[in-house]
Amino acid sequence: MSYVIEINNIEKSYGKVKAVDGISLQVKRGEVLGIIGANGAGKSTTLEIMMGLRKPDTGTVTVLGMDITNSSDQIKQRIGIQLQQTALYDRIKVKEALELFSSYYEKKRDVNEIIETLGLRPYLNKFVKNLSGGWQQRTSLALALINDPDIIFLDEPTTGLDPQARLELWGCINRYRAEGKTIILSTHYMDEAQKHCDRIAIIKKGKLISCDVPKSLIHSLGNDNATLEDVYLQYAVGN
Amino acid sequence: MQSILTHTKMEMKLFFRETLALLFTFIVPAVSFVVFAIMFQGSSYDGGLDYFQAYIPSMIAIIIFTTAFFSMGLQIVIDREKGVYKRLKGTPLNQRAIFTATIIKGFFAIYIGAIEILLIAKFGFSTNLTSHAFQFFLALTFCSVTFFSIGFIVSSLAKRMNTALGIAMIAMYPMMFLSGATIPLEAFPEILQNVSYIVPLTYVVNVLRDGWNGTLFTADALVDIGILTGVLIVSAIIGMKYFKWTD
Ligand SMILES: Nc1ncnc2c1ncn2[C@@H]1O[C@H](COP(=O)(O)OP(=O)(O)OP(=O)(O)O)[C@@H](O)[C@H]1O
Ligand SMILES: [Mg+2]
Numbered sequence: 001m002s003y004v005i006e007i008n009n010i011e012k013s014y015g016k017v018k019a020v021d022g023i024s025l026q027v028k029r030g031e032v033l034g035i036i037g038a039n040g041a042g043k044s045t046t047l048e049i050m051m052g053l054r055k056p057d058t059g060t061v062t063v064l065g066m067d068i069t070n071s072s073d074q075i076k077q078r079i080g081i082q083l084q085q086t087a088l089y090d091r092i093k094v095k096e097a098l099e100l101f102s103s104y105y106e107k108k109r110d111v112n113e114i115i116e117t118l119g120l121r122p123y124l125n126k127f128v129k130n131l132s133g134g135w136q137q138r139t140s141l142a143l144a145l146i147n148d149p150d151i152i153f154l155d156e157p158t159t160g161l162d163p164q165a166r167l168e169l170w171g172c173i174n175r176y177r178a179e180g181k182t183i184i185l186s187t188h189y190m191d192e193a194q195k196h197c198d199r200i201a202i203i204k205k206g207k208l209i210s211c212d213v214p215k216s217l218i219h220s221l222g223n224d225n226a227t228l229e230d231v232y233l234q235y236a237v238g239n
Numbered sequence: 240m241q242s243i244l245t246h247t248k249m250e251m252k253l254f255f256r257e258t259l260a261l262l263f264t265f266i267v268p269a270v271s272f273v274v275f276a277i278m279f280q281g282s283s284y285d286g287g288l289d290y291f292q293a294y295i296p297s298m299i300a301i302i303i304f305t306t307a308f309f310s311m312g313l314q315i316v317i318d319r320e321k322g323v324y325k326r327l328k329g330t331p332l333n334q335r336a337i338f339t340a341t342i343i344k345g346f347f348a349i350y351i352g353a354i355e356i357l358l359i360a361k362f363g364f365s366t367n368l369t370s371h372a373f374q375f376f377l378a379l380t381f382c383s384v385t386f387f388s389i390g391f392i393v394s395s396l397a398k399r400m401n402t403a404l405g406i407a408m409i410a411m412y413p414m415m416f417l418s419g420a421t422i423p424l425e426a427f428p429e430i431l432q433n434v435s436y437i438v439p440l441t442y443v444v445n446v447l448r449d450g451w452n453g454t455l456f457t458a459d460a461l462v463d464i465g466i467l468t469g470v471l472i473v474s475a476i477i478g479m480k481y482f483k484w485t486d
Contacts, residue, residue, distance in 0.1 A: 053328050053485070073331055081329040087322030089249075091256040096249065103245035104330040143326075 004029045004151055004182050005050060010059030012045055012206075019045040020056070021206035027151075027184060032177055034197035035186040036228075037236050042206040043186040044084055044155050050184065051081045051153050064150060077106055080149035084156050086136045088128045094139050095124040101143045109148035117172055118142050133160040141172070152176060154185035158192060170196055194218075194228035202235045209235045242332050247340040254310060254344055263305035264352045268298040271421065272356055276364055284423055288452065291366040295356055296447035297420040299379065302352035304414045304440050307386035308407040311345050312393030316403035319394070324484040334484055342387060349383050371453035378450025382443040385467045388474035389439065395481040414440040442467045 005027035012020040019042045027033050035043045048054045049061060052072045061068040063075045088097055098115070102108050115121050118138045123131060128139055137157060144152055157173070158166045170192065177183055187193050193200055194214045201211040210217060217231045218224070254260055275294055284293040318324060327337060360366045369375050397403035415421050417431060418440035424432050435441045442463045449460040 051329050053325055073333075076329065076331045079329075081326075083322055083326055083329075085322045087326035089253055089318060089323055090321065091253050092249070096252070100245060100249050101330065104242045104332045106331075 002029050003027060004064055005184070006060075006062045007046075007050065008060045008062075010046075010049055010056040010061065012042075012049060012054060012056050018206050020049065022059075023203070023206070023208045024059075025201060025208060025211060027182060028198075029182055030177070030180050031198040032173070032183045032185070032196060034193040034200045035184070035203060036188070036190070036193055036200060036232060037186075037203035041203045041236070043203055045206075046203065047153055047155050047184065047186060048083075051079065052076065053081075077147065078149055079151045079153065080144035080147060081153045082137075082140045082144040082155060082157055084159075086128065086140055088140070090127075090129050092128055093125055094120060094128055094131070094142075097128060097139060098124075098142060098146065101146050105147035107147050109145060111146065114142050114145050117175065119168070134162065134165040137161060138169070141169070145176070149181070151182045151184065154183065156186050156188065158187060158189060166192070190228040190232055200228070202232070204236050243336040243339060246332060246336060247343050250340045250344045251347055254314075254348060257310070257314065260305075260310040260314070260348070263309050264302055264348050265355060267305070268301045268352060269355055269359060271301070272298045272359060273363065275421070276360075280364070285419070285425075285448075288448065291360055291364070292452055293448065295360055295366075295368075296375075296451045297444055298356050299349075299353045300382070300418070300420050300440055300443045300447050301415060302349055302356075303379075303383050303386050303443055304411075306345050306348045306352070306383075307390035308393060308410060310348050311341060311387060312390035312397075313400070313403045313407050315341065315391075315394040316397050317400045319484065319486070320398075320400050325486075328485055337484065345387050345390070346380075346383060349379070353379060369451045369453070371450065371455075374453055374455040375447070375450040378446045378455055381464070382446055382467065385439070385471040385474075386443065388471050388478055391478040391482050392474050395478060395483070398486070413438045417441070419444045439467070439470050442470075 003026040007023060007025050009022050009024050010020055011018070011022055023046060035046065037043050045054065049056050050063065052068050052075060055069070064078055066075055068075060092100070098111055102111060115124070118141060120138060120142060123135055128136060131139065137160070141154070141157060144154065158169055161169060173183060174196065197214065199211060199213055200217060202209040214228055218226050218228065221230055221234060272294060276290060280290050283289055324337065357368055361368055393403055393406050397406055413434065417427070417435045418438045419435065420440060424435050445463040446455070446460065446467060449455045449457070449463070454460055
């Protein structure tokens with residue numbers, strides 16, 4: 001089995017808050033890995049450490065076989081990220097953002113194909129700031145795909161979307177999965193996670209409680225009619 | 240290389256969409272210049288300078304201040320708060336490129352703003368521009384760099400956009416009025432005149448006037464240049480220690 005990401009016993013504190021408390025995790029090539037957990041559990045921090053945006057206090061992270069601190073330049077060429085906040089200039093237009101981000105990379109995916117896939121064509125000349133939440137999300141997803149990355153990180157890509165938009169977004173995500181890309185995302189929607197993720201990592205208070213295929217997680221409850229929501233309630237909440 | 244170029248072009252494009260930046264760079268100084276010119280054209284100033292010899296450099300000094308504090312200091316805080324730099328950190332674009340683009344944008348704003356004042360003076364009031372273009376350019380560039388480093392201190396101190404805006408607004412009063420850039424310092428009581436010594440823009444006004452009038456390489460100018468150099472070194476050190484693109 002080849003792992004595209006290996007994180008080893010990482011810890012991260014913000015002042016007195018321990019956001020990540022000793023997480024080890026391996027991500028397999030081509031899988032969709034979902035990260036679930038309560039607000040403040042440490043999902044974003046864990047993702048941002050994998051993206052190379054934050055340095056863990058301790059522990060090591062290997063992405064595509066390279067150490068994230070030593071080879072961040074090569075790694076960044078080959079990953080795509082979407083943050084929880086839109087994180088774009090106030091006065092940039094969708095088209096300009098796509099051109100700008102495309103210029104950062106050596107490898108580029110056909111921008112027009114991304115625009116068509118995400119249905120962004122009618123919005124190209126609009127300011128990102130003025131788009132509805134769903135279209136902002138799609139714009140930042142488009143930017144995550146612009147370099148045709150091997151690994152795609154998405155921090156709550158479907159939060160705030162209407163049901164149809166969520167469905168369409170999953171359509172896109174599945175299309176990229178079919179190309180063999182590895183996708184790591186966080187979500188608060190258990191139905192989505194159960195349906196679309198190959199494996200699910202449950203984080204609680206900075207610790208990895210479990211990481212397994214949805215079926216096994218549900219099976220572990222000893223009730224085969226249970227859903228991932230029950231799993232969540234069992235493992236991710238409380239003390 | 241291509242990416243630095245594209246990024247810099249985008250920074251400049253976005254600059255021209257910021258109402259506040261445009262107002263303080265291209266409108267306020269130009270309008271003040273015209274209004275004062277109509278009122279005080281015949282007066283003479285500090286060291287026997289005529290209105291234009293004194294106020295062309297003054298208005299450009301104000302542009303240096305507003306660019307450093309609003310278009311750089313404040314804008315960096317706004318973009319950082321939005322997460323822009325964090326997002327960029329996830330791309331191959333490195334922080335040196337972002338820094339370079341920000342500095343180029345700053346120079347660009349100041350040079351364009353200065354050219355605007357020069358054009359108004361030449362074609363609006365038929366004044367002769369300086370015959371010391373090189374000295375003035377040198378002075379302008381040096382003063383800009385000094386204030387850029389102060390701008391970065393603003394973005395180091397302020398985490399939130401409102402804090403940065405507050406700092407810039409509060410700094411604006413002494414910078415505009417106690418630096419000699421607008422009202423001649425002689426018009427103030429002695430105590431306020433003394434305050435001008437701790438307002439960095441005072442020295443910018445002096446150095447720009449020296450450049451404009453061809454006295455940049457005199458002993459008199461040396462003191463002002465020396466003080467600004469000190470400000471530059473100290474703020475660069477503070478900036479390097481405390482400034483962060485991402486939280
Ligand atoms: N920049 C920061 N400074 C200080 N504390 C932070 C910072 N970012 C996160 N934290 C804290 O770290 C903990 C983990 O936050 P994180 O954003 O990783 O959680 P999360 O699982 O993504 O939550 P959510 O579901 O709300 O997005 C929280 O207690 C949060 O308050
Ligand atoms: Mg989060």
